[in-house]
Amino acid sequence: MTLPGRFDAAASRVPDQKISFPSEGDTLTYGELGEASRRVAAGLAAAGAAPGSAIGVLAPNSAAFLQAVLAAGRLGAAACPLPLPMGLRDIEAYLRRTQTIVDAARLTHLVTVPQLRPLTEHLSGPRVLDAAELARHEPAVLPGAQPEDTAVLQFTSGSTAAPKGVVLTHANVIACADSITEAIAITAADSWGSWLPLFHDMGLFGTVTGLFNGIPLTVWSPAAFVKSPAAWLGEFTAARASICAMPNFGYDYLLVTVPADRELDLSHWRVAFNGAESIAVSSVRAFLDRFAPAGFRPEAMTPAYGMAEATLVATLPPLDRPPVWEWVDRAALAGTGKAIAVAEGPDARGIVGLGRAVPGMRVRVAGGVPDGVVGEIEVTGAAVTSGYLGHRNGPFTGDGWLRTGDLGYLRDGELFFTGRSKEMITVRGENVYPLDVEAVAQRVDGVYKGxxxxxxxxxxxxxxxxxxLRDDDERARLHETIAARCAAELGVRPAVHLVEPRAIPRTTSGKLQRLGMRERYRTEKP
Structure with missing residues (x-):
């Protein structure tokens, strides 16, 4: 079975099922999406796209995006989602990064929409085609794909390094969707809602999972959420969606933007995936407390662990279990690599449990170290990539497990994430987790949105x-307060550098880039 084949099976069952794109003012049925994707595939073939080639997809969260992904599979080509710019501030950097992806993927064709056509004029290589014009072709008999053919070239968001092309086959994508479907028990009564960008793995493969299950989908633009999380929540409740995913910062945004006295009914929200970045105990606690009166059940909060190299998800908690977390000795965690359980307090770090391996996947730490010992998280399973595009030697252990580059530990089968190995700070022989330093600073008044x-x-x-803050005295006090609190709580006194709001670079998924900011700091060092 292939990606378009699995979608077609769902479309044949529920051809009139709706897919809505509120930000685009567009709604279509599964049947209409399937037909349009066949026409786009025929248009691509007429334009010279061939089986085994790579097709770029540069489009907003829209029908055009899904049509292009399905069309590539029908042709036997791979779809390569391209990121959208996050604003005009760093447009030159965006174009350089996107050109790097275009070159690495060896794109032959690029499907886009009129409003994004000006961007493509700055990209060289592929033949640029308009999605609407492609959809005017008559369907044709096409070669199609095999399960082990590449379905998607998913370039990583680059939170710690330059983006790498993850090779995902049709079999990988289907295995991932099946794992999610079984883990959260999706039924015909469910509905999927998402504002995550479709060019990102969490947005794309979450949406694909919904499509495979033939359930209603509502897909907003990321801007609809970021500009007004409170307004988005109103639309989400009106859509009565039961499944939604977002990074931890999304839940934080809802906390600070939704008025405390606003009446809401969130009882329909059955699964609230929380992933793609470190999950804070304080965020989870606050969200549960704030929205419990609105009918949000603790069991709905679903912390997850995954990565593009595993298509999307590697672990999830048991269905209908409230979130769990444990407090560990912060100094021992960083200094000895052991998670020693302690009572909550100033010397403890709270770590959210990320569940167990989903069906079809397995998880271990550093080849199988004892519970509570920190090491590199390793995963294996049907959804795991065979490697990166153009890299003969993939990130695998000798016995074939994917090395994630993440640090964590297991406790009775539950996975706990502690940080990224590349981001660990070592000063004078002592290890310090950046998350610990950031957690202290985030609580200081004056730090913009933490x-x-x-x-x-x-x-x-x-x-x-x-x-x-603009006043020199206020900035000086903030500078000293952050440094003093870190010294008091962590025994380290960082060099504090204050920057303007939105100055810290982000990945395409919205995560703050520590290493990206480090490079900027080094070039602009005061």
């Missing part, structure tokens, strides 16, 4: 924090 990143630079810890 946005800050910590990293090492020349044997010292640097903490970059966004702030709206």
């Amino acid at each position: 946005r800050c990143v910590a990293f090492a630079d020349e044997e010292r810890i640097v903490l970059c924090a966004e702030t709206r």
Whole structure:
């Protein structure tokens, strides 16, 4: 079975099922999406696209995006989602990064929409085609794909390195969707809602899972959420969607933007995936407390662990279990690599449990170390990539497990994430987790929306924090307060660097880039 084949099976069962794109003012049925994708595939073939080639997809969260992904599979080609710019501030950097992807993927054709056509004029290589014009072709008999053919070239968001092309086959995609479907027991009564970008794995493969199950889908643009999380929540409740996913910062945005006295009914929200970045105990607690009166059940909050290299998800908690977390000795965790359970307190770090391996996947730490010992998280299973595009030697252990680059530990089968190995700070022989430094700074008044990143630079810890403060005295007090609190709570005094709001670079999924900020800091060092 292939990606378009699995979709067609769902469309044949429920041809009139609706897919809505509120931000685009568009709604279509499964049947209409299937027909349009066949026409786009025929148009691509007429334009010279061939089986085994790579087709770029540059489109907003829209029918055009899904049509192009399905069309590539019908042709026997691979779809390569391209990121959209996050604004005009760094448009040159965006174009350089996108050109890097275009070149690495060796795109032969690029499907886009009129409003994004100006961007393609700055990209060289592929033949640029309009999705609507492609859809005017008559369907044709096409070669199709095999399960082991590449379905998607998913370039990583680059939170710690340059983007790499993850090769995902049709079999990988289907295995991932089947794992999610079984883990959260999707039924015909469910409905999927998402504002995550379709060019990102969490947005794309979540939506694909919904499509495979033939359930209603409502797909907003990321801007609809970011501009007004409170307004988006109103639309989400009106759609009565039962499944939604977002990073931890999304739940934080809802906390600070939804008025406390607003009447809501969130009882329909059955599964609230929380992933793609570190999950804070404080965020989970606050969200559950704030929205419990609105009918949001604790069991709906679903912390997840995954990565593009596993298509999307590797672990999920048991269905209908409230979130769990444990408090561990912070100094021992960083210094000895052991998660020693302690009572909640100033010297403890709270870590959210991310569940167990989903069906079809297995998870271990550093080849199988004892419970509570920190090491590199390793995964294996049907949804795991065979490797990166153009890299003969993939990130695998000798016995074939994917090395994720993430650090964590297991406790009775439950996975706990502690940080990224590349981002660990080592100063004078002592290890410090950047998350610990950031957690202290985030609680200081004056740090804009808690946005800050910590990293090492020349044997010292640097903490970059966004702030709206303009007064020199106020900025000096903020600077000293952050440094003093870190010294008191962690025993380290970082070099604090205050920057303007939104100055810290982000990945395409919205995560703050520690290493990206480190490079910027080094070039702009005061």
